[in-house]
Amino acid sequence: MPLPLYLLALAVFAMGTSEFMLAGLLPDIATDLDVSVGTAGSLTSAFAVGMIAGAPLLAALARDLPARASLLGCLLLFAAAHAVGAATTSFPALLATRIAAALANAGFLAVALTTATALVPPDRKGRAMAVLLSGTTVATIAGVPGGSALGTLLGWRAAFWAVALLCLPAALGVLIGLRGSGEPARPLSEDGTAPPALRSELGRLLRPRLALTMLLGALVNAATFGSFTFLAPVVTVTAGLDDLWITTVLMLFGAGSLTGVTLAGRLSDRHPGLVLAVGGPLLPVGWLALATLAGKPAALFTLVFLQGTLSFAVGATLIARILYEAAAGAPVMAGAYATAALNTGAAAGPLVAATALGTAAAERGPFFASGVLALAALALHTASIRRGEPPR
Template sequence: MPFALHLLALAVFAQGTSEFMLSGLGPGIARGLGVSLPVAGSLTSAFAVGMVVGAPLMAILGLRWSRRGALLAFLLVFLGVHVVGALTGSFAVLLGTRVVGALASAGFLAVALVAATDMVAPEAKGRATSVLLGGVTLACVAGVPAGAWLGQLWGWRAAFWAVALLAVPAVVGVLHSVPGGRGPVVKGRPHETVAAGGGVRGELRALRSPRLLLTLLLGALVNGATFCSFTYLASVVTRVTGVDDMWVPAMLALFGLGSFAGVAVGGRIADTRPVPLLAGGGVALLVGWVLFACTAAHPVAAVLLVLVQGALSFAVGSTLISQALYAAVGAPTLGGGFATAAFNVGAAVGPWAGGVALGAGLGFRSPLWVSAGLVALALVSAGVGWRAWPENFRSGSTPVRVR
């Protein structure tokens, strides 16, 4: 994999850390800025909404620039708003920086997904996607706990400074290592580029593909299942499994380690055997959530399933993102934007659905059952789509292949 791809992953790591680290910084922000904890929690919602709305809009904006120019612009804005956030004494300003930072993150990831796949051979999109999304999983393993630790030692502003500093080497790397072309690389001619789908209208027409729309739906459902259980994992392991609070960070890190392993292994299979990976992995994911819900009271089973479900969730989820890019061959930039949006729709809807189940008094296992239901819905949707539009899944310049 090209070195520039790892620099993009570093930027994604910084952005993933920024997105998730507020889960450990909320109390400090509330005290420091004189607001209630629920008001401080709105910073997380603002970032999620910015990611969902910003992905397609920023991808359209990025069509006007070279890939290098778009990545630099988004990354510099992301860096700048974290400096402002670290300095401000106003909650309103901090809220505004979260929205702008989310827009920049969404735009960066949308363009980075396309740039990453352009750096490798046409049949290696899955592996390139897995390297890029490895930054997200590492953020869960290391970035979020480190942000919480910095917040405890030196206050919440220290975490914002750390994220800004992480973005600096990524800026330098993008400037010197990322190719500057606009369009996708032509197979067999790695230094030439082509028009990316005939502009915005051309790319929007390409997004009508049933294969692409179904893949985006599946990505949202699977990611919704992932973040539903991840969001409430602390409650599950303390209230149902009986694990002491001090072990919660270790359980979260274990889920993150599984996620990293799933992305790494899935990326090596996604380009050659995507259908078996998605079908087998999807069924295993469903069975795993059901088993977790049924055996959550047993510590050994809970520990094993936290690791396994993390791996399966991100192996299937990252493969769906790479398949969205394969399906969006006529809309390379907006395809990345809508894949990013679908990923974040799941990240917002899944925890909301789990919260509804908890609020209805269904017990602390209920988020696990919600995750199982979302994966089951994804499997049913995939089966219906495959039978309804078989020609759309067997055609195209970059089809899904099974060996």
């Protein structure tokens, strides 16, 4: 894999750390800015909405810009948003910076996905995508616990400053690593001709196969983030463990996600059907097993790792399929479609899981909700196979 690809992954690591570490900082933010924890939670929702809207919007705006300029601009905007957020004493201002950061994150990821697959031969798109997304999985293993620990020791503002500073070497890497890369963010079509007009690329969303693959990706990601968001109360209440074990469980999930992305990178280019055929049925079984056995620490630790592996193996394969499906008719917007599907699931999953917390299942409820979401994805995929239109 080319060096620029790993430099892009470094930037994705910084952005993933910012996105996920907020869960551990909300109480501190609420106290410091004199708002309720529920109000502070809107920072997460604002970020998710910004990610969904920002991917297609910024990808469209960056069509005629060099990839390096687009990526660098998004990184600097992301860093600036965190610097302003770290310095503000106003909650509305902090909320605005989260939206700006989300737009920058979405724009970067949309262009980076397209750029990453352009850096490698066509038959290695899946591996390139896996390397890029490994930045997110490493963030769940190291960045998120590190950010939370920094916030605990020095306050939430220190965590925001750390993310801003982390963007600087990533920006330098993009600047140097893509030097001489004057090609526009708008890549050529697979046949080597100029890409279609924006209206034509947007029209690809009406293609059943692409729409189905995006929906499957959103459902799997909703199941993933629905349970990931509410792992902490499962650890402390259901399993009866000390707060210190929360970080261990989150790191186990992160280690599983890295394993899953690595597997997807190896298999999604040539054997995507195998990943979906094996992982698809196991996902809902695993979520329901977690809901049943979460009270036993050994089972909790094992299943959290396995579900992290399965979720990201299946999810990453579906993202690769989105890139493949859209590449011929929407080479510029392909990354935006993958990003939008990913973040639609990330936004919807916690909302669905939160409603399950109020049921008789209590802290186990999100696992049941994830099982239902994964079953819905499996049912749609099975129906598509019978119609002869599964993701290829």
